Structure formats: C-alpha cells, structure tokens
Amino acid sequence: MRADTSTTETGAAEVIARGCVRPIKTSTGIWVRCGSRIKSSCGSCAELYRGDWASIARSGVFDGPVQNYRFYLLTLTAPSFGAVHRVPRSETKAAPVCGCGVQHLVQDAGLRGVPLRPSSYDYAGQAAWNRDAGLLWDRTRRRLRDRWDSVEYFIVREWQDRGVLHVHVLVRIERSEAPDAAVLRDAARSAVAFSKIDGARVEWGAQAKCDAFRADGDGAKTIWYLSKALNYVMKDVVHQGETVHPRVWSHLLALEHAARAMRCAPDCEPEFCRGRVHERYGARSQVVSASRRTKRRPGWSFTGLTRTVQRRLRLEWFLANVEASAAAAHPAEKVEAVEGRSLRVRRELAPCAAAVP
Template sequence: MPTLVKQLRGIGGCTQPVRLDGHRVEHAVDTRTGEIGRVLHRLDSASLPAGNLLVRCNNRRATRCPACAETYRRDTFHLITAGLRGGKGTPDTVTRHPKVFATFTAPGFGPVHNRPTDRRGTVRACRCGLLHDTDDESLGTPLDPATYDYEGAVLWNAHAGMLWRRFSIYLRREIAKRAGLTQRDFADFARVSFAKVAEYQKRGAVHFHAVIRIDGPEGGDTPPPDWATAELLADAIGAAAAHSRVDGPVVDGRPHTFAFGKQLDVRAIRSADFDGGQELTERAVASYIAKYATKGAETATGALDRPLKFLAELAQLDISDHARRLIRTAWTLGARKELEDLRLRAWAHMLGFRGHFSTKSRRYSTTLGALRTARAEWRRAQAAVITEDESDTTLVLSHWVFAGIGLSYAEAWLAASLEPALGTEGEPT
C-alpha cells in the first residue's frame, strides 16, 4: 500500500492518467571507449504497484481533469505575467512598453435572453419580460430558436481563428499608418506582440481576450519607439477590428461574411484596480486570461467536452436544447463537400471552433513547453539519487506502449484522499 500511495501521489491529483506498459533502463557509458557498461537503474512497469507506469494526462479542461487543468491555468498565468512585467527569460523592461487588454466579441445571430443594464448599472428586464437571475439557465439562449441563425453561429466559430489572423495583419498596418511609416518600414522600428485566449459566451459564440503590446524591432528585448503609446495602440486596434473581414462559404445560395461584433473593449494596462472600470494591473489581467484557458464550450453553454462519434449520441446526452441545436447544425454542415476543410463534425462538440484556446506571438514571452520542461527538470533533480561511483554519462533505453487511461475504482478512491507530491501540483500564483 505505501508504494501505491507514493505512485499515486506522483501524478499530482490527475484523475485520467495515461497508463503505459514497458521498461526503462539506464546504462553506464565509458566516455573514453564508448563502451556500454553495467545497468545503473531499471524500471519495469510490471513491478510498479499500479501495474503500469502512470503519466499525467495534461488535459487543459477542468471538466476532464481538475488537477491538470489547474497546472495549465497556472502555467498560462506565468506565461501572461512574463509578457507584462518580465521574468521566465523575458526582460523586466517590458513593463514600460505600451500594452492594452482587449476583448473582441462575436456578432449577433438573433435576440437572446440576457440581463441588460441601464447607465447606472441597474439590471433591467429582458425582452421576454422577465428579470433573469445571474444563474438562470435561459441566459444566452434564443428568444425564438426557430429564427435564430444557428448556421451563422457555427460558421462564425469555424472562421474566428482566421478572422483573428486577418486582424493581426490589419493591426500592423494601422499602427504604421499612425506612426507615419510604410508597412515595410514598420518592421525596422517596432513589433506587435500578443497573447490571447478564446472564451465562449453563453450563447455559444467564441470571443477573444488579448494582451497586445508594442515592442522594439527585436521584440521585448528592445525598447519601443517614442511614438508608441497605449492610446495609439488602442486607436489602431479599433480601426483594425472594424476593417477586418473574412469571406465564408456560400451555403444554399446564402453567402457568409464574418466580422467582429460591435462591442469592442480596449483598456490600457497600467497599475490600478481591475474592477469598476479602472485601469488594469498586470496580475489582474494575467489571472483573468488564465481563468478562461481551462474552459471550453461545455462550461459556458452546457455542451460537450469530448468529440462525438455518432449523431445518435446526441439524443442521449444531458445538454441544453440550445447546445444540442448548435452541435446538430455543425454535424449537418460537416456533411457538405464544400465545407469539408472546416472539419465541422470533428469539432461539433466545440460548436465549430477548431482553433487553439491559448495562443501567443513568438516574442511575447516564454512558452508553455519551456515551463513544462523547467518543472520536469526540477522534479528529476528532486528525485535523483546520486552515488559516488555513478557515471556522469549514461545511456537510456526505453520502450513504452499505451495500455489505457484512468484509474481503477480502488486507485481513484485512494488518490482522492491524498495530497499531491511536492512539485507535482504546479506553482502557487
């Protein structure tokens, strides 16, 4: 039992670990002759108390694995924070670079139940005549499902990533225009860096939260030009968002063109409180963005957190009628030959959205991969057993095969009662 406890603590609370069969052998190597010597360490999966090697699933979705999702959230927090105030290989001089927090919404596809407010922030009655509570399940659902544009909503999600890329191109043009530069000359003076996450609104439409920063020509390592200000950046973002368009498919004679919604919110990131419409702090922005990095369509709309294999499954699932209609629409559109590149059936559970939930430009800050590598190296250093006669050079031979996913009932019961081993639960934020 103690050895099983140790193995389960080592997966840091993961509820869906990957089970592997195989072995890992470390041999000493003679650095002068290259000869492979004695065996230093050997690990066989059959000798482990769980009968397999257990590896964390690293799923970012909180509905699938809360522990791994929390690690992902914390990594995202550090990634965003590094781009705001430095650290993790990013110079702290980025603190002085102009930057904003922007929210890009989706267009409308028909009236939905909501909680409108007046200028004083007082909640008014919905168009249906009711005053909805904040947890009312009808929020975000259509007032009239029969006339709601489900086709447009699904295709918007499918093209949202392309629209963001188009916006990124236009943003550089708009900044260059305000600086009196040509697009070609702009790269010699400045660079635009960003990090963004996608979030589902309750109606099932994707929108984006982004940190956008102006750097010098080499990124965060170089200072931005004197003309670069948060005000100039905000103005350029507004113009670029207004001009960004993506032509979509023609479905049954109906053409689709996609643009951002009218509700664009751009706020400078400086050093004040996050609430009450004040300017934003770096920590508040990083926390806000990281919160959405572990959520998907299932969190906002009550949809699915896994792909569908057959449409017949839909009738057996406990999901909202609105989510069911969106998924069914994506599945139906996915059967059309002219839309096969959108892979709508594969992404029906995501309501058509097939982009990455968390993305960043190359020079914004560190990477999630670098953070994972640093954590893995720290764990290895903590677990290493060094002996005086152990060779500095080793050859590692390993062979692993997939054996399944998840824990047995007994393992799950025991794991739920354990505290994760030190260093497996992520860093506190």
C-alpha cells in the same frame, strides 16, 4: 518501473495523491496526470495548465524594459445571430429589461444565452463563425501590425453563454507608436476575413472594449487584468460539468447539429467527417496563444518563453529523470509539473491518438 498489478496501482495512487483525479497510463507503463485543462474535469491539472500559460503571459508584461511599451486589454466579441435572453449573474447589479419584455432575475439562469426565438435563430451562422474565428483573429492581428509594427499579443478565447467564442487579448506596443486605447479597439473591431470554406464575410460584433494599463507603477491593476483574462482558460467548454437547464440544453443541441452539418474544410463531407470541429460548436482555435519570436520580432514573452520551449525542456527532463525521481521520492511538485506537461507533449504530437479534452 514494472507494470505488475501492485506497482500499477501504486503508480496511479501516487498521481491521485498529488491531486489529479483521473491518472492515465502511458505506453511505457508509467502513470501520469490526465493533463486536462478543464477545471471541472480535473482541477489540479487545469491549474498546472493555467500556470504554464500564466508564466508566459507575465513574462510579456514584467520581464522586459516595460517603460518602452504601452499595454492594453482588448476584448472582441462575435456578432449577433439572433436576440438572446439577458439574465444577470449577480443580484447586486440591476438587470436591463430583456428583449422578451421581462426584467430577469438571477434565478432565471436557465434562460441565460437562450434565443428569444429559437426557430429563427441563425445556428448555422454561429457555428460557422466559431469555425472561422481563428482566421478572423489572424486578419485582425495583421491589420494591427500594418498600423503598429511593434504589436505583440497574448490571446485567451472564452465561450459566451450563447455558445459562441469571444476573445481577450493582452496587447503590447512600443511607446513611440502606441495609439489611444479607443483607436486600437476600433482598428481591431473593424477587421474582416473571408471564410476559406464558404467565402462568407467574417466580422467581429459591435461590442468591443479596450483599456490601456501600465506594467510599471500600476502593477496591481495589471495583475488583476492578467488573472481575469487567464481565469477564462479554466472554463473552456460551454457548461461542461454543470447542470444544464433544458432550454439551454436544447439551444446547445441545435448548435451542435449546425456544427455537425457544416463543412469544417473545403473538402469536408460532414456526414463522414470525424474532425473535432464538429463536436466543439465549430471551434477549432487553441484556447490560449501568444505571438512568437521571429528574426525581427521579440514575440510576446520578453525572455522567449513559449510552450514549445517549456515542453522541450520538460520532456527532456522527464525522459531522463522522472522514473529515477519517482523512485527516489523527489519533491512531488517537481515530478507532477513535468509529467503533466510531458503527457500533453505526447498527446499533441499524436493528436489522433486519444480524445482527451
């Protein structure tokens, strides 16, 4: 494909026609999908990303001898860094009385997640917690495996309104050693880590939830759990693309300042550091991840499906076929599935090259 003006415009138009709202031109002159995983940036590419992970999630629930396992959906939250306003998301449920003494209505959305007392809110603590949340999950999964050796997991990280991460984890444990959901919840929730940057103790909040579900015989419920957890992938960044109320905005701005001022690594000099952790309210973790196959573990996916496998196969296919396929007008969905992912491969192999969300 030559990169003269007419073919360039045609290439971009083709990608737009397949749903991507902001195609990107690669160094080889091919127009590909933007590859965003954020729904508000590009719904079509975000859906591809979700689909990628959904197939990995499903293959850890349905593609093996499910009768030998128990499955759980575990939710862990961050601790409190100061009281925030509690505003209901729908009118069907009566809201609890907020700490400010008012029973908020849905119309008070501009106060959702906003501190009652911003002046005493622990912004630095919250940004540091976001930063160390990945380490805390690492300690948590080790703790779970110390007790139940067969633990495999699929984890989705979501932003809460107050600008802090929380996690939803699909957990699979061999039936012979599988605990009650409450025992699993308490073991996970009581895990602790010590920050590698400032040595502070990092813990989960008091709010934790764990429900067991069955893959066999209760499939509809399982799928509901699964889609619930995976839909969080679509709203990665706090309030991105939404109209932000001034009080929410000033809360997030204060959090951004705190993330800017903290160290992201032991030798970080915040003033000069360009690490992205400083721009994401401290967060460094991947949005979604799953336990990997090793010599002695099957990994989350029963079939060994990982994004590395997906990437490798699709990149090979892309490099060999995509130009020919495009020219021969192969089925569009096959081309777009491949090009979106192979773009991400390129980007992830060279993470400093571009700041695409």
